[in-house]
Amino acid sequence: MAARVAGEPAAPERILSSARTEFAARGYDKASIRAIARGAEVDPALVHHYFGTKEQxxxxxxxxxxxxxxAARDQALAVDLDQVGETMTRFIFRVWGNAVTREPLLAIVRSAVNNETAAAIFRRLVTRxxxxxxxxxxxxxxxxxRVELAVAQLVGTAMLRYVIKVEPLASTDAEVLIARLAPVVQHHLTGADLGIAGAGRELTGTDRD
Structure with missing residues (x-):
């Protein structure tokens, strides 16, 4: 192979970049160490040397x-608890609104949806x-x-806006959406919990009878 140009990413960085591209394009099942190595312009043995198996x-x-x-987690930990909802909401819009940060996340989500091994890895990382x-x-x-509901609210909105592109959600100004979503996310995190019995009464209206 030709000598690498000075300042070019080192082999481990190229391998990970190629892996994200491969997993995004082909999913976990069809991605291969050989294809990842080809994209990184290295020998497959070097992929195994740095990272091990395809799962690793x-x-x-x-x-x-x-x-x-x-980074969003660290920001949320740094602010007062009553500001966490807005902090998380703004960060999600910033990350998903930027193609550079959105595409690697999409690659992981696509693989996790279609393969249980990939899903287990993603689950473990998200939880930890x-x-x-x-x-x-x-x-x-x-x-x-509470945290899972808050994250589901934000990721679901991001998928509908930036991936599926449902209107008018896709074209509504981000600040308008943030203003509506942040209080909902905050409520998931710190709002009063009615409990199952209380929620049932709220829905059926039995307290008004």
Whole structure:
């Protein structure tokens, strides 16, 4: 192979970049170490040397692609609890609104949806680095559920806006959406919990009878 140009990314970085591209284009099942190596312009043995099996390559690629979410976690930990909803909402719009940070996340999500091994890796990383850490800030007994609902609200909105591009959600000004979403996310995290019995009364209206 030709000598690498000075300043060009080193082999591990090229391998991870190629892996994200391969997983995005072909999914976990069809991606191969050989194809990843070809995209990085290295020998397949070097992929194994740095990262091991395909499962281990995927996990490392997930970790690097997941770094924006870790940054969001750190921002949420740094602000007062009553500001976490807006902080998380603004960060999600910033990350998903930028193609550079959106595409690696999409590559991981696509693979996780279609393969249980990939899904298990993604689940483990999300739980360890995001959900459990944020839940640690809350005092409610259902803290983990609250954080999962908040994240689901934001990721679902991001998918509809930036991937599926449902209108008018896709073209509405981000600030308008943030203003509507942030209080909902905040309520998931810190709002009063009606409980199942209370929610049932709210829905059926039996308290008004």
């Amino acid at each position: 390559v995927f996990e490392k690629a997930v970790e690097t692609a997941f770094s924006p979410a870790v 680095q995001l959900l459990s850490v944020l839940a640690g800030r809350l005092t409610a007994p259902d803290a983990e559920l």
